[in-house]
Amino acid sequence: MNCLKMLHAKIMKCQKCPLSQLRTKAVPGEGSIGAKIMFIGQAPGREEDKTGRPFVGRAGKFLDELFQANGISREEVFLTGSVKCFPPDNRVPKREELLACKPYLIEQIVLVNPRMVVFLGNVAQKFLLNEEILKGRIIFFTYHPAAGMRFPKIKEKMAEDFNRLVDIAQENRLLKSF
Ligand code: SF4
Numbered sequence: 001m002n003c004l005k006m007l008h009a010k011i012m013k014c015q016k017c018p019l020s021q022l023r024t025k026a027v028p029g030e031g032s033i034g035a036k037i038m039f040i041g042q043a044p045g046r047e048e049d050k051t052g053r054p055f056v057g058r059a060g061k062f063l064d065e066l067f068q069a070n071g072i073s074r075e076e077v078f079l080t081g082s083v084k085c086f087p088p089d090n091r092v093p094k095r096e097e098l099l100a101c102k103p104y105l106i107e108q109i110v111l112v113n114p115r116m117v118v119f120l121g122n123v124a125q126k127f128l129l130n131e132e133i134l135k136g137r138i139i140f141f142t143y144h145p146a147a148g149m150r151f152p153k154i155k156e157k158m159a160e161d162f163n164r165l166v167d168i169a170q171e172n173r174l175l176k177s178f
Contacts, residue, residue: 002033003033003111004032004033004108004111004112007028007104007107007108007111008028008029010104011026011028011084011104012025012026012028012052013026014026014084014085014104016100016101017083017085017096017097017100017101018097019083019085019086019087019093019097020085022085022086022088023044023049023085023086024049024050024086025049025050025051025052026044026052026084026085027044027048027049027052027053027054027081027084027085027086028080028084028104028108029054029078029079029080029081029084029108030053030054030074030078030079030080031074031075031077031078031079031080031112032075032078032112033111033112033113034112034113035076035077035078035112035114036076036077036114036115036116036169036174036175037072037076037077037078037114037115037116037117037118037169037174037175038077038078038079038080038108038109038112038114038116038117038118039063039077039078039079039080039118039120040080040081040082040105040117040118040119040120040124040128041054041055041079041080041081041082041120041121041123041124041144041145042081042082042083042092042093042120042121042123042124042144042146043081043082043083043085043086043087043090043092043093043123044081044083044084044085044086045057045059045086045090045146046086046090047060048060048086049085049086054079054080054081055079055145058146058149059144059145059146059148059149060145062145062146062148062149063120063145066145066148066158066159066162069159069162070162070163070165070166071166071175072166072169072175073176076175076176078108078112078114080105080108081124082098082101082102082105082123082124082127083097083098083101084101084104085101092123093123098123098127099127102127102128105124105128106128106131106133109133109134110133114137115137115138115172115174116137116138116139116140116168116169116172116174117134117137117138117139117140118140118141118142118165119139119140119141119142120142120143120144120145121143121144121146121147122141123144125141138168138172140161140164140165140168142157142158142161142162142165143157143158143161145158
């Protein structure tokens with residue numbers, strides 16, 4: 001078992017915060033060591049909680065549309081969240097939950113070592129932005145797909161953001177299709 005798989009196995013059993021009592025499955029994230037782009041969202045939703053997979057609910061489908069429109073495949077990026085367990089009613093994770101879960105996210109960044117980190121929404125941003133681990137990486141901000149799905153203006157902005165993201169990926173050879 002590689003280090004990333006070992007870390008994900010640990011996350012699946014984690015009981016470091018109260019979200020462990022409410023989850024069906026923890027959702028560590030998906031992708032491989034060596035992915036050059038890591039997308040970090042907020043937290044698993046209901047569908048993710050059932051399946052243990054990131055971005056498989058409605059917001060995930062919208063993210064897939066953005067990926068497809070821009071020639072990005074899920075297999076070549078890494079997808080994860082700021083916390084790995086479903087917060088009831090899709091609420092924003094509490095500070096103590098984010099803090100408890102943060103070492104897992106940091107370890108994922110160390111192991112995957114992405115050249116570019118994309119923050120989907122501002123939850124992870126607030127907790128990670130000043131971390132040493134981000135130094136030397138390309139940092140990119142956009143909205144959370146759940147917001148893009150609901151609000152047409154944000155949807156438009158996300159489409160523009162993804163065009164920019166792909167330009168940067170192209171310049172830096174971060175995607176296989178380029
Ligand atoms: S959210 Fe993170 S810290 Fe809390 S139980 Fe799940 S994996 Fe552990």
